[in-house]
Every structure is written in structure tokens, then in C-alpha cells.
Amino acid sequence: MWISKIELTNFKSYRHADFNFPEPEGEKNIVLVGGINGYGKTSILEALYLCLYGKDAIVHLARAGLKTDEFKGYPSFLERAFNGEARRASEDLMSVRVVVQKTKTKGIDILRRWYFRTSTGAWQEDEAVVRETTRGVPGMPKTDGKNNFLLSEMLDDNFVPAHVAPFFFFDGEEVKKLADQNRIEQVKQGLEGLLGVVLLRNLAERLKGFEGYKRSGIANVDDQNIDRMLEALTADEAKLKALRLDAEQSKKKLDDLKAERNSYFERITAAGGGGGDIATVKDLVEEREQLRNAQRDVQKSLERILADKLPFHLMPRTLLQEFRTQLQREVALTEWQAECRALQPKRAKFENAFLGAATPAISPQLTEEQVVAIKGRIETAWASLFHPPPANCAETITHSYLHESLRDRALSFLDSIDVGQQEVLDLLNQQRELTSRIEELNRKISRVEGIDRDGTLAELKKNLSRVTADIDAMETHIKDDEREVIGLEVTVNNTRSRYQQESKRRDETSPVRQLLNKSERVRAVVEEVIPALFPLKVKALSEAMTRVYKQLAHKTQVARIVIDGDGTAHILSKTNKEIGFDRSAGENQIFATALIAGLAEVSKVKAPLVVDTPLGRLDSKHRANILNFWIGNANRQVILLSQDEEIDAEFYKRIKKNVSATFLLEHEDVGDGLGRTTVVPNKYFGGAA
Template identity: 75%
Template sequence: MWISKIELTNFKSYPHAELDFPEPTDGKNIVLIGGMNGYGKTSILEALYLALYGKDAIIHLARAGLKTDDIKGYPTFLERAFNGEAKRDGQDSMSVRVVINRTKTKAIDIRRRWYFKSVTGTWTRDEEAVVREVFRDVPDTPKKDGKNGFLLSDLLDDHFVPAHIAPFFFFDGEEVKKLADQARIEQVKQGLEGLLGIVLLRQLADRLRDFEAGKRSTVSSVDEENIQRMLDSLTADQARLTELQRDSSESSERLAQLKGERESFIERITAAGGGGGDIATVKDLVEEREGLRSNQRDVQKQLERILADKLPFHLMPRALLTEFKTQLESEIALASWEAECRSLQPKRDKFEWAFLGASTPEFQPGLSPEQLAVVKARIETAWASLFHPPPTNCAETVVHGYLHDELRERALSFLGSLSVGQQDVHDLLSQQRSLVEQIDELGRKISRVEGIDRDGTLATLKADLKRVSDEIETLENHIRSEDREVASLEVAVNNTKSRYLQEKKRMDDTSPTRSLLNKSERVRAVIEEVVPLLFPLKVQALATAMTKVYKQLAHKDQVAKIVIDNDGTTRILGKTGKDIVFDRSAGENQIFATALIAGLAQVSGVKAPLVVDTPLGRLDSRHRANIFQFWTSDSNRQVILLSQDKEIDTDFYKRIKDNVSATYLLDHTDVGDGIGRTTAKRDKYFGANR
């Protein structure tokens, strides 16, 4: 795999340049591009990143050691990269083309183009990346990045270099100095993060955080704590209501059982002579008394209902009650009118379509777009006039939004049944007094007819009868009390349930977004948990690869191996197994950093070219020879070196000439207005022509 072409058009100081590179064969795997500082060497490396990775290149350019404006970002970078001559001449585009040969017959041709305003040179935010797969010099149908399911990033992940590990293959060697000046633990951590895709995970976490912030601004404000409190209250009241209903059922069964026992005691008392021989007397009196007591309970319930349900409303000012009733009626009318409007909306759409979509009769002359817009506006106004303004009996403002339509109807019906007169209450009280007097009189009659207890049996039966009767009375009082609590709870449950369902509906309307937010937060939590666990996966392989490369690059032979702990701590061990402490000279540290980058590239398993800007900046002659030997050790890996004259000079070039497949020399000319022009001269190098 090798890069066979880099073509620059209106990119930085290049009006147009084509650099063609041959296949690395016969030990010739080095490409030399020479240029003085400021002549455009780094621009070639930047162009490679931008062509392949687009806006994602900004992040990886910084990791590769290239300077970017982190604050202004991608648009500013592009506007500064737009060629000055092109901007002066009013041109409006800039492009970079990269051709990658996978084999002699298969290639990937990538061209990314950016568009600018011809007057100001401002990027229009419009760019396109067109990819062609080439077989035997015949290009396939072009594909656009992001169109019809095609993604350039997927293609690069599968067949070239994924963006997150690109800095191991394309980097500024001069900036390796800064990497070398860092603590080694930080070097290794940064390298492992790139190799394991942790950079991508952190980018994903940041994008998820931005996504969550954006989505939360669109979600309507809902007091979830208040909804939860209502649900807790509703759940507790429903549980209490269920408990009361169950207890009421059990109490009713117990009451029926006690009444059976009382019936038995009455029969036994009568049989024992308690009724003076008239068996039916005591039984009939007791049954009559129970009937009166039942009537008494009914009267009591009617009075309680009046007090609980109707009397409070009679204590309200009549004007307030009338206003409440009127508001309910107007809200019901408004709901009915809105429903009618909604039901007729499809007919309005059908009418507009039929009117504007009809082909005959034709408008003569034809309508202009402005006239057609006026016609549409007239249709809209005419249709709206059928419904607006709403009928006069509709509410202008919905005050009782907590009531749905059915509850409004029920409330209005209830208000209509509130009427209660003074005579009604007076009659119920009189009926209650009469029943009490009748019950007392029957009690006295029962006592008179009970007879004489000769052997104590009757007294015992009477005591049992009294005990059961008292228990019946206590149980009946308990049932009445529970009935009152049940009635109160049913009202409370209905009101709370209505408010809860209304608020829950508001929350449910945004539930898809809330669900997405919850999923996003969970993914970010997983990322934070997983990242520390990823380092041990590649530590040993990286240490082995770094050891091999370090031994090739360093001219000190006492190094046995490099050991990396899971936290990134790195130790260099001698042949005796003890740590070696170097003086951390500039050259030694650069060799370590270079070994780290080479080791990461090897562990990644990607067989891609190396592109190195300023490759030998701070190395002595022996280290230069060693690192060059390392670059040529794999004769099938293309190595493109962007060098200035003090790194790979004429003498060093002559020593390595047999490994060089192509050379270019960058020539720079000042064309005025502070604008420079760079041209690439093939088969040229500093002081040596091939």
C-alpha cells in the first residue's frame, strides 16, 4: 500500500502542484521532499490530513504535532489555507486530491473540495469529498461522502488508516521534541489512548454531552418531583381505599354472622318462656326495632351527604358559584368548538388541494408566484373566518385545565343537583327524632314481655343477646365510619388521579426525548467506566514492539527491554533486569518518542505509509543513520520525508540515494501583496540532481 499522488489546487502557497510517487520496490521505499523552512513542506502534511479526514482533521492535526487554532477551528483554518493568488483573482474553490494504491491494479482516488465567496474569501460552509475506486486505471462510479449511505471514514477504517491512529503514521518530527520533553508516562498514555480509540470515545462523550444540553432546552418544564409526590399520594390513598373496602366486606360478613347469632338467642329466649309463651312476641319486637334502626341509619346517611356534599357549596357566595358554573359551561363550549375545528381541518386541506391542483379552467393569464401566494393567503383567511372568532359562549381562557372534558360535564351536573331546602333538612331531623322515640319504646316493650328467669338460663341467654346486640351496634358504627372515610377517599383519589394523569401526559409527550437523554447519560457513564480498563489490553504488545524499535534506533547496547505498567509507567531495563536511568538528553528522548510512535504503528496492525515532516531535527549523525536504517528495514513500507537542508543534506542524501524512489524540491517565489507561490520540482534535491 502506498500513496501514489498528492495534488494541491489553491492550497496555501500552492496554486497547483502534483506530486507523484512510485511503488516502493527493490529497496527504494523513501520519498524525499526538500524545502527550506516556510516553503510549504508542512502544508503537504496538512493537506493529506484535510483530504482524508475533513473537519475531524483539526483534532488529529494537533495530536500529530501541527499547530491549529483550537478556538476558531475548522472554518478559520480553511480560510487561512485558501491560496492568496486565487483569492485575489476571485476564484472560489480549493481542493486536495490523494490517490492511495492498495495494489498495482487497485487504487482509491479521493478529492475533497471546499468553496469560498469569491469577493471575501470566506468559506461558504460547503465542501464535498468525491471518492472513486480505480481498477486497472479505470475509475468506478464516483461516490460522495455522506450520500446514499457511503462514508469515507468507513472506507479509510477498512482499507487505509483510521483517523484516530493517523498521528502514528503522519506526523511532524520536529514536534516530537515536545512529545519527548513530556514525562514518559504521559507519552505512553497519549499513544495508548490513540491506539485503543479512547480519543474517539472521549469525542463521543463530548458530543453526547452537547446533544444532551441541546435536547434539554427543547423539553418542556415538568416538575417530575411533584409528579412523583402525586403518584406516591395516589398510591397510598388507593392502598388505603382497597384496605377499607376489604375491611368493609369482612365487617359485613361478620355483621351478618352476628345477626344470625342474635336471631338464635331470641328464639332460645322465646322458647325458654321469655316471651310469656308467645314465641312471636319478642322476635317480632326485635325485628321491628331493627327495621327502625335501619331506617335511622338511612336518615343519618342522608343528613351526612347533605353536610358533606351540598352544604359547603351553599356556604359559598352565590356569585362565585355562578361564575364557576358559567366558566365550566364556556370551557365545555370551547372544547366542543376546538374539536369541530380539528375535524374539519382535513376538508380544508382537500379544498386547497382541489382548488390549486385543478388543471382546468386555466388562469388566463397564468399567475405569478407572488399572485399564487396571495390566492393561498386568501383561501387561508376565508377558511379561518368560518371558525374565527370562536362562538361567544366559548371561554377566552381555560381556568380549569386540570379537568378533562368528562370531569367538566360531571362537575356541571353536580352543580345542578345542589339545591336543598330548609324544609328538607327539617323533615329529616323530625324523622330522625321520631325513629329514636320508636326504638326506645320498642326497647321498653321487649323488657316488659321477657318473662321470668327461673333457673338462670334465661339470664344467660339475655346476657349473650345483649353482648351480641352491643357488638352488632359497635360493628354498625364502625361500618358507617368506614363508609364516610371511603366516600372522602374516593373524592380525593379522583381529584389526585385527574391532576396526576394531566401532568403525566405532559411528561409522556416528551418521553421519547427523555428516553434518549437517559440512554445518552448511560452511554457516557459506560465510557467513563470502560476507559481505564482498556489500557491493559495493548500494554504488553506495545512494550515488545517499542523494545524492538528502540534497540534499532539507540546506539547504546545495554538496553534489554522496555516494560510498561497498566497505568502507563515506563521503565527501561538493562541486561541485569535493573532500571537504567539515562541523562534524558535531547537525542535519547527523541529516540524514545520515535520508538513509541513506531511501536504504536506496529501494534495497530495497519500497513500504511509513513509521512514525516522535519524527521531528523535534533538527532546526531549516528542516531540519524540508525533511524534511517529503521525506515528502510521494511522495504515495502513507503516513507515520505519532508526535510529541510540541514537534516538530509547533500552528503547524507548521497549515502541513502539507493533507497530513494523519488525526490522533489520545493521552490518558493514572492508574488507581491505578501503572497508566496510554491512549485514542486521533480527529480530535484538540495544540490544534487538525479
């Protein structure tokens, strides 16, 4: 894989320039582009990033060592990159084209264009058009971001993913900067790039900004009050669930106690305890049980009248009627509002259809003032369909604590609260009659005599009395549970109604809350995942760095480099003892260069290297080692953007057999403080190549 072409049009100091690079063959895998500082070497590296990665290039340009601090983002960078001569000539187009050959016959041709306003030179938009080529014949064009095509996905699969690009396309100054850091920071920074941590952190920052923007538009809702209501509702529902469970378990225990009581009846009868008398006792007890059940039902009816209906009869009738009327009018108002909301979206459709109709033609054509007047009349006419509201609608919502279904339930309840004096008197009479009959049965049961000849019957009767007492206590407990359940159900229903109303208002005024919660959860996952990623690659990186370091360093006693999970690097001797090298500039840069090369190897991406200012601070020995490393893999294209003091004419002669192409950048002043860079192929410092 190699870059076969870079074409610049109106990019920085280039009016137009073509760089055509041959395929690496034999020993020739180096391309030299020479230029004095300020002549446009770095512009080539910037153009490569912008063409491939578009808006995302700004982040990766900074990671590759290119200075972007003076720019305030993508638009600012582009406006400064737009060629001054083109701006002076009122042109509006800047473009960069990069052709990548995957094989001799197949390639990818990427052309990114940027359009500017001719009046101000401000950036308007850009597009990237991609063609796959076969034997130089381009295929159908595909536009990035359209018809489900994404250039970033193609680069991930076929070239260099954006997050690892700084390992392949970088400024030598980045190596210097990396070398000036302590080695733990060097390794951490490299691993973060390899693992895409930069992308994750960028995602987290974008999500944080998104959350801040969305929260600014959320209406003020008392979240604490809603949380308190939810807490109270949850506690009451748990208590209600426990009471119902206790009542259910108590009824099962009651059934067991009754079965035990029947067993004592049968055993007493079998022991000869009075024959028919015992059967009479059983019948009396069962009859008393039936009467007690009926008595409980009457008591419940009285309690419901007292709790549910009687309080409303203590209210003035006019106030109750006003409440009923207001609820009916509020129901009518909410139904009318729902109808309005359902029709409102059709207004814009009607207006667009009305104003956008081509026939019948209006001649002469309406003026802007007339169009505005027509829109105003449409608005007035549309509003007249809804206002004023029907006469049976309430002017305002007084009972806002009730949503629509609760208002209907409230009206139904008001229709059911009528209770007459006779109904209460009948229930009281039934209660007195049942109480009298139960007392009579108790007296009858107490008069029944048993026979106890050897003490067995006495013991059985004692147990019978105990079980009967337990039954009475359990029935009382069940009754208490049922009474508490009734009261708690009312409380839970009221709390749930208020909570649902407030939650609905919060959701209606802030439809993005759920989205914000998801965003916060994603950010939390990102923060948790990042530290766990490092151990995934440290072993492979250690091995790759060891191989590269041995090729680059003067010293031969280094056996291996070991990297811990936290990024700490250990340089070990052949006896596994850590070597404490001095932190000279050359040693540190060799370590940093080995790190970048190791990261590129571990990424498994087979891509060319493009290096600006490649040999900045190295001495002649290290410089030769690095060049030997670059030419060591003859299949990898290496494009070096060098100034005259790095790879000078003399050094060029030493590596000429490995150079496949040379270019020399020349510069001229074209007035108004503008400069123009021209590219001279087959030429380098010191004369013709």
C-alpha cells in the same frame, strides 16, 4: 496498502501538484519529499487530513501536531488554505485527491472539492466523491452523505479511522511535544486516541452545547412547584394504596372473625346450651348484622350528600349558574381552538399551491409588491375563517386549572348535585328506624338465657362475647378506612389533575425536555465509561512498546515496559527492577516515538505512515535507529516530509537503497506577497535522485 497518489489543486501555495507514489516492493518502502521550511511540506499532511476527514479534520489536525489555534474553525481554515493566485484570478474551486491502493488491483479514489464565493473568497460548501477502482478503472461515483453512503464508514472499514489517524499521519513536532510531557500524560493521551476517547469527549461537548442551545428556548415553567406536586401526589397515592390494602385485609379478618363466631354458636349448641334458644340467638345476631349493614349504607348516603352536594346548595344560585355557563363557553372555546389548530397547517400548503401554480399563466408577471399584497389578502381571508370566534365561546379561559375532560366532568357533576328535602328526610327516617330496630334486637339477645352446668358453656359464651366485640371493632375500623379513602381519593384526583395540567403545559412549551434528559444521561455514561476503557489495551500496548523501544534505544538493559491502568509506565530491567533513565530530549523522544508506534500496532490498522519533520531533535545514533525501524517493515509505506537538515544529501545516500521515490519542493514569488510551490519528481537535496 499504500497511498498511490496525492493531487492538490489551488491548495495553499500549490496551484497544481501531483505526487505519484509507487508500491512498496523489495527493500524500497520509503518516499522522501524534501523542502525548505515554508515551502509546503506541512500542507501535504494537512491536505491528506482534509480530503479524508472533512470537517472532522480540524480536531485531528491539532492532535497530529499541526497548528490550528489561529483558525476559528473549519470555514476559517479553508479560506486561508484557498490558493492566493486562484483567489486573485476570481476562481472558485479548491480540491484534494487521494488514491489509496488496498491491493495491486483494487483501490479507493477520493476527491474532495471546496467551493468559494468569487467576490469574497468565503467558503460556501464542499463535497467528497468516492470511486472504487479495479485495475485502474473507476467505478460509479458515490457522494459522501448521500444515498446512505458515508465516507467515514468506508475509511473505518478499509483504511484509517479518524480517531487513530494521528498515529499514522503526524508532524514530528507532535512527538517532540509529547516527549516534553511526563510519561503518564504521554500514555494517557495515546490511549485516549486509540480508544476513541477524543470522540467521546467531543460528543459530550457537543451534547452540552446542544443542551445549552435548546434550554435557551424553553419557556419559564415552575419546575420546583411541579416537583412538589408530584412528591405530594406520590405520597398521597402511596397512602391511598396502603389504606385500600388495609381495608381489604381487614375485611378478610372480619370474615375470619365471623367464621369463628359461627363456630362458637355450633359448639354451644353441641354442648346442650338451650337447643332452640341458641338457634334463636344466632338468628337474632344475623338479623342485627343485616340491619347494621343497612345502617352503614344510609350513613354513607348522608355523608356523600353533606360532602358532595350540600356545599353547592349553600352557594347563590346565580353564582352557580354563572359557573355552569362559563364552563360551557370554555368547552366551546377549546373545541373551536382545536379546530383552528387542525386547519392552520393547511394555510401554508394553500398559499404555496396558489402562488406556485403554473397555470393559468398571469401576464404580465406580478411584481414583488403585488405578490406581497396577494399574500396579505390570503392571510386576511384565512384569518377571517377563524375570527371572530363563535358567539357561544368564552372570551378568556377563567378556569385554567381544568383541562377539557375535567370541564365536561364538572358539568356532568353539576347536573347531579340536585338534592331535595324529602330525600334527606327519608334517609334520616331510615337511620332512626334502623337504630331503633338494632336496639330492640340487642335487648332480645340479652334476654336469652344460657345453661352452664360445668363451666364449658360459660367459657364458650365468654369467647363468643370477645369475638363479637372484635367484630364490632373491625367493622368500625373498616368504616373509618372507607371514610378516609373517600376523602383521600378526592385529594389525589385534584392533585393529579393540577399536576397533569402543569406537566402538559411544561411539555407543550418545551417539547425538547425529554430529549435533554436523554442527552444528559448519555453524557453521564460517557464520563463513567472513559476511566474504564484504559485497562482494555494497556497490556497489548506494553508489549508493543517494548518491542519498538528495544529497536530504537541505545541502551540494551531494557527488558520490558509495563503500563498500569492509570497510565503509569515502568521501564524494567532483565531482573524486573525499574530503570531510572535521565529525561534527556533524545531519550524522551524515543519513548514517545515508541508509544506512537506501539499505538499504531495495537490499533491493528495496516496503513502507511506519513511523517512531517520526522527527525527533529535526534542525534545521529537515534536517527539511524528510527530509520532502521521504518525500513524494518518493508511492506509498510513510509512517506517522510523532510527539510534539508534532517535527511540531508549525505544521509540520503546511506538510505537510498530503501527509497522508492523522491520529490523536491521548489518555491517562487509570484507577486502581491504570494508564493507558488512546484513539485520536481525524482529529485532531492544535492541534485538528481
